[in-house]
Amino acid sequence: MRSFLTKTLATRCGQVLAAGSAEEAATLCAQHRFDLLILDIALPGKSGIELLRELREQGHSGEVILITAFADLDTAIEALRAGASDFILKPFRIAQILNAMAQCLERSRLARENFVLRRTLSEKRPASPLDGFIGNSPAMASLQHALRRAAAVPSTVLLSGESGTGKELAALALHARSPRAAGPFVPVNCATLSPELIDSELFGHARGAFTGAARHRDGLFYYAQGGTLFLDEIGELPLAQQATLLRVLEERRIRPVGSEQQIPVDVRIVAATNRPLAEEVRAGRFRKDLYYRLQVVEITLPPLRAHKEDLPALAQHFIATLAPQLGLEPFEITAEQMAYLQQYDWPGNVRELRNLVERSLILGALNVQALYPGLEPVPQPRDASAGAAAPTDLQTLERRHILSVLESVGGDKTRAAALLGISRRTLERRCAEWQAAAS
Incomplete structure (x- = not known):
């Protein structure tokens, strides 16, 4: 039976190893991680059910199919209690064992998938x-x-x-x-x-x-x-x-x-x-x-500052995505507001823009002065005869914005970094650069 199963499964599995006793199988299990075990109950020495109990106690979580030629209801119940995934009577056809294996491997795949999904949801x-x-x-x-x-x-x-x-x-x-x-x-x-x-x-x-x-x-x-x-x-x-x-x-x-x-x-x-x-x-x-x-x-x-022409599409995408999630009414971004946003350097990149949209949805509108206290309004275009308006200094604008947010949270860099949509390390690096420049 062992030789038959080895030859049958060798072409269908990545690796097939065989053991003639529970003790030999325990040694293999200590050396390799198996996706599936096929255990005969009647083995020389320790029985397959005893080996299964020991493996479960040691933390083996893989799928296990028990096979036997001498089965009764008590044996089947004992096998399931020991942690068997399936129970097959000998003699069996190749299709039976292959079907049982497919179900076990699918169950194992779903277990891994559920773990990944739970982890994804828990970390949002x-x-x-x-x-x-x-x-x-x-x-x-x-x-x-x-x-x-x-x-x-x-x-x-x-x-x-x-x-x-x-x-x-x-x-x-x-x-x-x-x-x-x-x-x-x-x-x-x-x-x-x-x-x-x-x-x-x-x-x-x-x-x-x-x-x-x-x-x-x-x-x-x-x-x-x-x-x-x-x-x-x-x-x-x-x-x-x-x-x-x-x-x-x-x-x-x-x-x-x-x-x-x-x-x-x-x-x-x-x-x-x-x-x-x-x-x-x-x-x-x-x-x-x-x-x-x-x-x-x-x-x-x-970085977002390298493709600011995508700002309108990104902002609209976040509004359309976040408004239904929050159960709030979407808002419109005016041309004047977009012109202001186009001048900002976005140190927190797309994440900062998303945070801005979310805060604006909660407040009911994009109020630049309320969300970015201390910043100057966007300069209005002037008549050509009067001379062109001086462009806004992006570095100064970024520095003023970050410092104003820091001041609004009492110097708490962790909270300020969260509001800006950047890491605390990035915030500390910017502050250190400004201190060095000032000295």
């Missing part, structure tokens, strides 16, 4: 990408072209650009347009992971691997199988974890913390950073070999 991330980026500017056209070309190949992609330029949206678009679109998209923000738990989050851990590890846990690489793993803020990853990630990218295998298992992974990596990684490499804060491994394809997302 977009579940699916927009049908392309908003805007018809040359910068957006170039970005769209680059994303279409990169999506068609399995290579690792590095997305670079300032905070708020839409790097996660670009990663979603890459996934949706790729052959992996049917697989999961698993985003993870490296900056929010505790340094002590990064390996566990990414690669999983075995039961008892560290204090508090009461059961086996799968990592995000496992849940991204067949799909895309999006590593946001990759520049925040500690050097030790950079070395581990490099090894995974080269070997395409992961090892859960505290385990000897080597688990093959079929995952496409898309990484993103708002830091200039080349400078981080020169400063010794990022591994050169990992940088070149990630930079197979690099796509830079343009």
Whole structure:
């Protein structure tokens, strides 16, 4: 029976390993991660049900099909209580075992998909990408072209650009347009992971691997199988974890913390950073070999100030999207208001524009003076005979706006950064630059 199953499944599965006893099977399970186990109940020595109980107690969460030639109702109940996914009587046809396997693997796929969806909802991330980026500017056209070309190949992609330029949206678009679109998209923000738990989050851990590890846990690489793993803020990853990630990218295998298992992974990596990684490499804060491994394809997302001609379309899109979500009436942006917005430098990029639209919807109108206290109104056009009006200094406008927001929240940089739609680090860097210039 073991030989028959091995020959039958070898051409249908990625890898098939066989064991003649529960003890031999336990050794294999300690070395490999199996998506599916087929266990005979009547084995020499320990029974299949006993082995199944032990595996479940150790945290094995994979699918298990039990087979037997001597079954009664009590045996079936005992098997289900031990954690069997299915129960098949011998002799059986090939179609029976293949059908049972298909159901088990589909159940496993749905479990991974549900995990990804719950995680996406809990973090309030977009579940699916927009049908392309908003805007018809040359910068957006170039970005769209680059994303279409990169999506068609399995290579690792590095997305670079300032905070708020839409790097996660670009990663979603890459996934949706790729052959992996049917697989999961698993985003993870490296900056929010505790340094002590990064390996566990990414690669999983075995039961008892560290204090508090009461059961086996799968990592995000496992849940991204067949799909895309999006590593946001990759520049925040500690050097030790950079070395581990490099090894995974080269070997395409992961090892859960505290385990000897080597688990093959079929995952496409898309990484993103708002830091200039080349400078981080020169400063010794990022591994050169990992940088070149990630930079197979690099796509830079343009800041909003580089394609301001897309402002009207972006603003209208956010109004049309957010108004129904908030249950509020949409508002119109006048030509004068748009002229004002066109002069602003948008340090928080598209995210800041979205925040502006949301606040305006809540207030019932776009009131520039109320939302941006302390800023001067847009200069009105003057008659040619009187001379042209001096253009607004964008850097001064940006500085005045940021400082006014800081003042309105009593100097709280965390709150100010949230209102501006930029990271606290970006805000602190701008303030440091202004202090240095003043001295």
